[in-house]
Amino acid sequence: MSNFGEDIDLAADLWGTVVAVQANFYQVQLDSKGYSSQEGYPSLLCTRRSRLKKIGQTVMVGDRVLVEEPNYTDGQGVIAEVLPRKTELKRPPVANADRVLLVFALEEPSLDVWQLSRFLIAAELTQLSPYLCLNKKDLIPTVEQQQWRSRLLEWGYDSIILSVAQNQGLEEIKQQLAGKITIIAGPSGVGKSSLINKLIPAVNLRVGKVSGKLQRGRHTTRHVELFELPSGGLLADSPGFNKPELECNPIQLVRCFPEARERLAMGQCQFSDCLHRDEPNCIVRGDWERYEHYLVFLEDAIARQEVLNRTPDAESNFKLKIKGSGERSYEPRLESKKYRRQSRRSRHQDLQTLYDEEDW
Numbered sequence: 015m016s017n018f019g020e021d022i023d024l025a026a027d028l029w030g031t032v033v034a035v036q037a038n039f040y041q042v043q044l045d046s047k048g049y050s051s052q053e054g055y056p057s058l059l060c061t062r063r064s065r066l067k068k069i070g071q072t073v074m075v076g077d078r079v080l081v082e083e084p085n086y087t088d089g090q091g092v093i094a095e096v097l098p099r100k101t102e103l104k105r106p107p108v109a110n111a112d113r114v115l116l117v118f119a120l121e122e123p124s125l126d127v128w129q130l131s132r133f134l135i136a137a138e139l140t141q142l143s144p145y146l147c148l149n150k151k152d153l154i155p156t157v158e159q160q161q162w163r164s165r166l167l168e169w170g171y172d173s174i175i176l177s178v179a180q181n182q183g184l185e186e187i188k189q190q191l192a193g194k195i196t197i198i199a200g201p202s203g204v205g206k207s208s209l210i211n212k213l214i215p216a217v218n219l220r221v222g223k224v225s226g227k228l229q230r231g232r233h234t235t236r237h238v239e240l241f242e243l244p245s246g247g248l249l250a251d252s253p254g255f256n257k258p259e260l261e262c263n264p265i266q267l268v269r270c271f272p273e274a275r276e277r278l279a280m281g282q283c284q285f286s287d288c289l290h291r292d293e294p295n296c297i298v299r300g301d302w303e304r305y306e307h308y309l310v311f312l313e314d315a316i317a318r319q320e321v322l323n324r325t326p327d328a329e330s331n332f333k334l335k336i337k338g339s340g341e342r343s344y345e346p347r348l349e350s351k352k353y354r355r356q357s358r359r360s361r362h363q364d365l366q367t368l369y370d371e372e373d374w
């Protein structure tokens with residue numbers, strides 16, 4: 015019987031959120047209903063009903079699920095139903111995320127505007143609103159901090175300037191994250207782990223100063239996990255990748271720039287399929303800082319599109335390579351890790367497991 019005694023209404027439906035997935039097991043954090051906060055909300059290790067498997071219903075981190083047969087003594091249960099997802103991210107695989115918390119450092123590593131632009135566009139493509147944090151303010155003078163903030167405001171993004179190391183700006187972030195599912199992203203070394211450790215002291219992620227090999231190890235972490243924030247809300251670490259791929263078609267790209275959206279809201283280009291390069295009477299082309307970024311990312315998107323048009327299955331067979339010189343080319347993926355793994359594994363392994371364990 016239950017450890018939680020009289021508090022539980024066994025007749026009521028039990029709902030919760032999947033916070034971790036490993037193989038065919040799902041860690042479900044139950045909703046607060048029926049428990050006092052001192053007890054902590056129980057989380058149960060669940061399997062999913064075979065009926066769900068049969069109908070091809072996958073279960074992802076972030077999913078809202080109905081739990082049956084709870085066994086509080088052993089901490090186990092069964093997922094009987096999955097609510098339709100509000101949002102679904104592929105990388106990292108998370109359902110129902112509300113926003114992306116983008117972390118960059120003002121210094122060490124110094125802020126690279128092209129990299130920031132790329133991350134912002136990747137965040138825009140997820141349709142989740144990006145929330146931008148500039149960390150390590152202790153390393154640059156106040157005047158420069160403000161210059162960065164104004165510059166990014168021109169791009170259409172407000173940012174919060176903080177120092178995780180000096181505990182500055184953390185309260186504001188806590189407020190922003192309360193009650194939401196947030197994905198944390200950003201390049202390596204900017205202080206993401208340090209920030210998570212400060213927000214959720216119980217987590218204790220490894221911070222910085224990790225050797226090259228180990229570092230890569232962390233970045234290929236195969237399972238995503240949602241960490242519960244003490245003040246409510248869930249946070250997912252997306253293992254650092256320095257260069258998110260921008261999977262968008264050329265026409266879509268312009269919508270990822272707030273500066274361009276603003277221009278398009280005020281009028282329209284002469285041609286409805288304007289790519290905003292050298293077409294006559296284009297309302298987007300002009301004197302805004304990131305117009306140059308737009309043009310370069312547009313070339314990428316066009317090159318990508320051309321490859322996709324040539325080979326129907328190109329998305330999985332080609333990889334965009336960008337050399338230091340900026341030269342771009344598509345290289346065939348000879349044997350992706352996914353295929354290698356798959357071949358070593360039993361044919362009966364279900365898709366969900368492969369999905370869970372795919373490197374992204």
Ligand SMILES: Nc1nc2c(ncn2[C@@H]2O[C@H](COP(=O)(O)OP(=O)(O)OP(=O)(O)O)[C@@H](O)[C@H]2O)c(=O)[nH]1
Nearest residue numbers: 150177178179202203204205206207208221222254
């Ligand atoms: N000066 C300063 N250093 C910081 C601050 N926040 C984090 N650091 C340091 O920056 C380094 C990298 O921090 P991490 O938290 O490991 O960065 P990360 O973004 O998780 O990096 P990856 O694990 O590579 O993705 C560590 O040495 C931290 O101590 C800050 O506010 N100021």
Ligand SMILES: [Zn+2]
Nearest residue numbers: 283288290296
């Ligand atoms: Zn145009």
